Amino acid sequence: MRQTRLLLLFTLCLLSVFGVWAQNNVAPMTAGKVFVKIGDTEATAPVNLTNYGQSEVKSIEYTLCYMDTQNCDGPFKMDFDTPLADGETRLVNIPIKAGSTYGMVDVLFHITSVNNSYNETSVPFTYITRCTVNKLPHKRVLLEDYTALWCQWCPVGMVATEALVREYPDDAVAIAIHKGDKLASTTAYQNGMLTDYATTLPSLWCARKSKIAGYDGTSMFENEKSEVTYMNIDVEAYWDETGNNINVTTKVEPCMTPDAGNTYAIGYVLTASGLKKDKWLQQANYSDYMSDSYKDAPPEMDFFRDPSNYVGDNYYVKGYTFNHVAIESQGIRYGIANSLTGDFVPNEIKTHATTFSNINQYNLIQNRNKLEVVAILFDTKNDRIENVAKCHITVPEQEFTMNFDVCDWATLYTDRPYIVPQGVATYQISAQGDVEMVTDGTGANVSIAANTPMLLKGQKGNAYTFKYTDTSNTVVNTALRGSIQDERTTTGNTALTDNDVYYYKLVYDDSRAQAGFYWAEENGAPFDNKAGKCYLVLPRKTVSAARLQGFELDDATVTSIKQIDTTTPATHHTFEVNGRKVLNATTPGLYIVNGKKTAVK
Incomplete structure (x- = not known):
């Protein structure tokens, strides 16, 4: 298979003899793996097309070659309602055949012509990796907002977090970690987390890879969302019969076999939302938030732009509702040791259970119906966040x-x-x-x-x-x-x-x-x-x-x-x-x- 693929690449390169300054020049680049559920009749693969030519592109023709069968289909024609301008990159969806058996298959996408003429780009092809699975993966993104009441710029991070949760309710999982204030926890985010991730505030981390700057984290969030995962994770939490302990069960199910040698663990956070007291004054700066720098901020900024919410010299607001506040955590640094062991087999569920005990000790909680449990799946080999899930706590039937x-x-x-x-x-x-x-x-x-x-x-x-x-x-x-x-x-x-x-x-x-x-x-x-x-x-x-x-x-x-x-x-x-x-x-x-x-x- 590898020799066939290399030979095909070499042949296509020989055929692509024209330079980047050609008239008709469109280069494709795959946007990542494509997951298809067994039984589906068709799938679509996102592919970026870049026009390196001197002419706007009104149409392309392409072929699709499936490496498992060595069969090629096409050519197919794609017409653009809005032509692809010189230098423009556009994401398009390419229909491909769905898989009938479980596994990964490379599909060669080859642009053969541009505007009904030969495609003169140097690399006119890209590989689409089609992953045929029994259950599609659901990737969610962890947002950790390190914040404090005494931080005048922290409302920017709070606004960015709440906007992402509103825009992506099924995919954004938020945790607010307060530092040195009345909402700070002594049982959550210890083990050096504040030292490493909150040296300056605000610090809004996206999947612990990089910090979101400003009030708009959409681009960074979507980039992380596009990072595919093979590992599904779901979490359930129930009050026990005493009403003072929360029993948690997490299920991890690979939809594909993970990369060789990968190891995983689960960490947990108990969060509380709907927290509000007039004596909790959030430092802010009304004059700054009313400036042109924040004129395009999302509606979550409106609270900090309303003069009636300010007290004193317009440096503090009262009456703000704090959400996703970390109350207690377990294994928050790298996951709980040995929480997931053994081989990871596609469609075979691994479970882990834990308990948050003596919930009545936390006076900060105001509404038990607004508690959530967050389960974080750590890739411990590569030291990264693989996936995340959250749930409300329910009274079990x-x-x-x-x-x-x-x-x-x-x-x-x-x-x-x-x-x-x-x-x-x-x-x-x-x-x-x-x-x-x-x-x-x-x-x-x-x-x-x-x-x-x-x-x-x-x-x-x-x-x-x-x-x-x-x-x-x-x-x-x-x-x-x-x-x-x-x-x-x-x-x-x-x-x-x-x-x-x-x-x-x-x-x-x-x-x-x-x-x-x-x-x-x-x-x-x-x-x-x-x-x-x-x-x-x-x-x-x-x-x-x-x-x-x-x-x-x-x-x-x-x-x-x-x-x-x-x-x-x-x-x-x-x-x-x-x-x-x-x-x-x-x-x-x-x-x-x-x-x-x-x-x-």
């Missing part, structure tokens, strides 16, 4: 209800441990497709661990109450997989690909009295699994011919399986796309017949 209104069988996947109510039996499925009872439904203290895919059997028409718990006591080994959100099915095993397994979905027959696991897509291909549900993954080499396209669960004998009659499947295995079995596909629409999608007109 203590129980949930499942209605067995369709049939006796159901699947369940939850990210919290729970107690199985009496009357509900539990089952696991082996790699050969054998359904094995785990508990018979008569025990009162059966508990299942979080993130355990389960096959359950109750009684049709009944509703059962499941209670959450903190521990589990039941061992389950199953070929089922599940997800807490809508996701594409995956093997769950890095040694297996989609071509090595069959995927089965729990569906129901026409009487809604029985259920079974069947192909949801032709030849057992991947499908979209619903949140809280489970699906069956069986290695192809282990599946017997009788169970190839699926099997029925026999309600009459709970430990047995009614296998498919492979000689007469037509009357037993025609389903609507929602999983309901029908005797005959007579109404126009899409059906699943013997595991294959069939259109009836």
Whole structure:
């Protein structure tokens, strides 16, 4: 692959013989990696085009070559409604084929002509790295604003922070660290953080790489946002039953395999917003903020431009609401040691839990509903912030209800441990497709661990109450997989690909009295699994011919399986796309017949 790529580059360079002062001269440069979710039909890749020629550019033609297949498409033509001026660089979106299998592939983007003439630039191509993943990465940016009440220029950093949080509510995660004032914390941002990051104020750091100067941090924020990450991070926080401790759980899930040797750790910050007291006077300077230097400042500056907010000689404001104030932190420098260990496998979640204790000690907190927990993912090998997440603290639900209104069988996947109510039996499925009872439904203290895919059997028409718990006591080994959100099915095993397994979905027959696991897509291909549900993954080499396209669960004998009659499947295995079995596909629409999608007109 490397030799092929180098040869192609060398050939293209030889073809590009004209200098930078040519008439028609457009050079492309990739804007970074492109992430595409498996199952998508198309993707777009951002590419910067620079016009180095002496003519404005009205159109280009280009080809796309996919390095995995060695196939090239095109040429394609792109017309510009507004011509690309001499010396202008413009970001455009290039449609590319979506990937069908997990992994990274280079796509060569080659501009062959400009204004219907030969492209005379010296390097007319660039590589687009297409990353095909099961789950798209969500990159968020950490903003750490070191500030103080006694600092007259600190309102500039506060304004820049609040403006970014307003403009990017899903991507900007802010923390305000007060230094030497009444909002300063003695339990947050210790370990030399103030010495290293707040020698002068204000100091608004973007992902700890560089400081934002002035009231507009958009450019620096967007540059950091464009820095791709393979690592997704999410955090949840709950009050315990005493109401004095906060239990936190963080989940880290790679969407691609990280770079070799990378190590990671998690740090935490508890923040409080909505803090306001008239005696908290923020030093400012009304005459400066009313000058032309701040005429284009965002609306967050209006508070400091309003003379009615000032006291004394217009050097202090009162009544300001302080947000994102750091109350307590853990592992804030490099992350908590050993918080994430072992290999990082795509789509395999690693969790870490911690607790913020004795919250009642913090008199600074005014509204518990405005507390947040920030979880920071550190790349400890390269000493940088990889990603960040935040959440509010909630009171957890203590129980949930499942209605067995369709049939006796159901699947369940939850990210919290729970107690199985009496009357509900539990089952696991082996790699050969054998359904094995785990508990018979008569025990009162059966508990299942979080993130355990389960096959359950109750009684049709009944509703059962499941209670959450903190521990589990039941061992389950199953070929089922599940997800807490809508996701594409995956093997769950890095040694297996989609071509090595069959995927089965729990569906129901026409009487809604029985259920079974069947192909949801032709030849057992991947499908979209619903949140809280489970699906069956069986290695192809282990599946017997009788169970190839699926099997029925026999309600009459709970430990047995009614296998498919492979000689007469037509009357037993025609389903609507929602999983309901029908005797005959007579109404126009899409059906699943013997595991294959069939259109009836």
